[in-house]
Amino acid sequence: MKVLSKAKLEAALNKLSDRNEVFVPMQKGQQSGYFTWKSFENGQDELMLDALNVYQSPKNAVLPQTEKMYSIKSQGVEVNIDQTYEDAHPTIIFGARGCDVKGIIAMDDVFLTRGYEDSFYKARRSGNTIIANACYEPGANCFCNAMEVNSLEPVGADVILRDAGDGYVWEVKSDKGEAVTALIADLLEEKEAKLPEVKPFIQKVDYSGVAEKLKSMFDHPLWDKLSQPCINCGMCTYVCPSCYCFDIQVKMWxxxxxRFRAWDSCMFEEYSREAGGGNPRGASKERFRQRFLHKLEFFKERYGTPLCTGCGRCIIVCPTDINIVRIIDAVKEAEINA
Amino acid sequence: MKEITNKVQAIAAKLFEEGKIDVFLAWEKGELNFKTKSYVARNALDVKNIVFDEYSIYNVSNSLLKFRDSHERIGIAVKGCDSRGIVRLLEDLQIKRDRLYIVGIPCPGMKDPLAAARNHGGFSKKQEEDGLAKKCLDCIQPNPVIYDELVGPEQSPRQQGDRFARVKEIEQMSADERYKFWEDTFSTCIRCYACRQVCVACDCRTCIFDEMKPQWVGRENSSTDNMMYHLVKHSHMAGRCIECGECERVCPVNIPLMLLNRKLIKDVGTLFGGPEAGMQYVEGSKPPLSVYRENDPDSFL
Structure with a gap:
């Protein structure tokens, strides 16, 4: 098998960065997320490939939090598009866990299928290669296995890395994977490597039947109770690897x-406010319910897979201890009065 | 703390039984030891879930905002900082005093459930310290300032040294250095608005950042828009921040927001004097910068 020795990891990242913008999980000062390898500062930043994961997911690489779409010039009553910014520059997400790969594959469904293609997303994704990092030891809040993710064989990855102690086994999975492999071929060695033992999941989550059951639970009283502590900040949606909602706004001088788009959050009152001033999700409970129905029911109905990837980020960061695992449990246990 | 929990439960049960309240706001335990969160008890049977322990850090006064348009009579357990939040809401006429039965708990200092959750979550290679939360080490008012009943022994402020030391350091910077400092600091903001949502003093019904016509502050994740967000949000807290430290505690990208709040506390103290925000409740009183008088001596406005 092909192996990238850890001693050659930095050389490989340098080489890949010659022609690609390479996003790597790192601790950057107070920040924990995917940042470009070129921004890595020796002695200050720390590579996090050997940690479970980082707080900010890699979705920024294909759906930036703020993305310029096109510039405008108005002349009299005419408004003309001056320039569009579809951006297909080559990018690599290096070392994404299966949950985060699934987040991007779910966004592919949204932006590239069902009869509409988002040209901005399509451009970024066309230039993007995913090098996954197979996950053998789930963390305290991990439940990707329950959300149809295989953390050992992430579907959609172009290359899969497997941490074998002093090196990464390098498995090519696609043509894009072949292309990036060619860039560092001289750094890969052909040798045997012992793969780590697969550890069991700590969280036991049973999602089976939840999407179907939720169809009749829109008005269930459990939403009042579950949403009570929620303060409707957008933290869960912004650290989420698969939340893709955005708003399109304009800046004029x-x-x-x-025009640009920027991440938006179903947790915000303004998100669902209508032009006439009405708001179908005016109260906290309704916004809370929307988030979990989208993750667990609506997306499954439309695309055949849940929109939660089981990464556990929202469970860790939520200031009021809203836990999607407990919500799945509560839905499973809920009684439905016909 | 077990004793305090028992007393608070007993008080809440009595209030329910006597028909004096419809809800009681406090904390409850999550499934792990460190997961203590806000809780609304709705009847005497719920009372057994109420807890006051070393992780009861959440500012419960924020939960009152969900009840401001209702008519429920509310029992509420508060620490020192939470009680200052209640004063803020009373001053802003967000809730009426006679709807509240306040159980004050002098606070011995809390640990941060979020820090514990981060340690437990395994995303970081370094473990955070398990001691009192930073905001509790900076506490100047552990004892409730407004209450109907007090439970537990009085506590001493934990804040040591010059409370404004770091603020003074920043003040000493040149304008360019200072600009660079804040530009770097705010560049990491992801605009999740958790600092706003968790803030009891942020009680505006329509927030300026949610206004679309006109849109006062852009949604771009850029240094201009990020800086506008924070400077406007925190300037709005001048004379209103009760120093509960929740904004800084919950920030997912570790922005030192209390530095900004403390600068404003210092400036408001220098310019206007008087008690700090939420330190005492006098019916009808208003914090600085919230009164308009035609004969204002200042020509500004």
């Missing part, structure tokens, strides 16, 4: 300006 006189005759010139540009």
């Amino acid at each position: 006189g005759e010139e300006g540009y």
Whole structure:
């Protein structure tokens, strides 16, 4: 098998960065997330490939939090598009866990299938290669196995890395994977490596039947109780590897300006506010319910898979201890009065 | 703390039984030891879930905002900082005093469930310290400032040294250095608005950042928009921040928001004097910067 020795990891990242923007999990000062390898500062930043995961997911690489779409010039009553910014520059997400790969595959469903293609997303994704990092030891809040993710064989990865102690086994999975492998071929060795033992999941989650059951639970009283502590900040949606909602806004200076999109969150009141001033999700409970129905029911109905990937980030960061695992449990246990 | 929990439960049970309250706001235990969260008890049977332990850090006064438009009579357990939040809501006429039965708990200092959750979650290679939360080490008011009943022994403030030392350091910077410092600091903001949502003093019904016509602050994750967000949000807290430290505690990207709040506390103290925000409740009183008078001596406005 092909193996990238850990001693050659930095050389490999340097080489890949010659032609690609390479996003790597790192601790960057107070920040924990995917940042470009070129921004890595020796002695200050720390590579996090051997940690379970980082707080900010790699979705930023294909759906940036703020993305310029096109610039505008108005002349009299005419408004003309000056320039569009579909960006297909080559990027590599290096070392994504299966949950985070699944987040991007779910976004592919949203932005590239069902008869509509988002040209901005399509451009970024066309230039993007995913090098996954197979996960052998689930963490305290991990439940990707229950959300149809195989952390050892992440579907959609172009290359899969397997941490074998002093090196990474390098498994090519696609043509894109072949192409990036060619860039560092001289750094890979052909040798045998012992793969780590697969550890069991600590969280036991049973999602079976939840999407179907939720169909008749829109008005169930459990939403009042579960949503009570929620303060409707957007932290869970912004650290989530699969939340993809965005808003399109404009900035104008006189005759010139540009349109951009920026992540939005179903947790915000303004998100569902309508032009006439009404809001179908005016109260906290309704916004809370929307988030979990989207994750666990609506997405499954439309795309055949849940929108939660079981990464556990929202469970860790939520200031009021909203736990999606407990919500799945509560739905399973709930009684439905016909 | 077990004793305090028992007393609070007994008080809440009595209030329910006597028909004096409809809900009681406090904390409950999650499934792990460190997971203590806000709780609404709705009847005497719920009372057994109420807990006060070393992780009861959440500022419960924030939970009152969900009840401001209702008519329920509310029992509420508060620590020192939480009680200052209640004063803020009373001053802002968000809730009426006679709807509240306040159980004050002098606070011995809390641990941070979020820090514990991070340690437990395994995303970081370094473990955070297990001691009192930073906001509790900076506490100047552990004892409730407003209550109907007090439970437990008085506590001493834990804040040591010059409370404004770091603020003074930043003040000493040149304008350019200071600009660079805040630009770097705010560059990491992901605009999740948790600092706003967790803030009891942020009680505006329509927040300026949610206004679309006109849109005062852009949604871009850029240094301009991020800085506008924070400077506007925190300036709005001048004379209102009760120093509960929740904004800084919950920030997922570790922005030192209390530094900004403390600068404003210092400036408001220098310019206006008087008690700090939420330190005492006098019916009808208003914090600085919230009164308009035609004969204002200042020509501004």
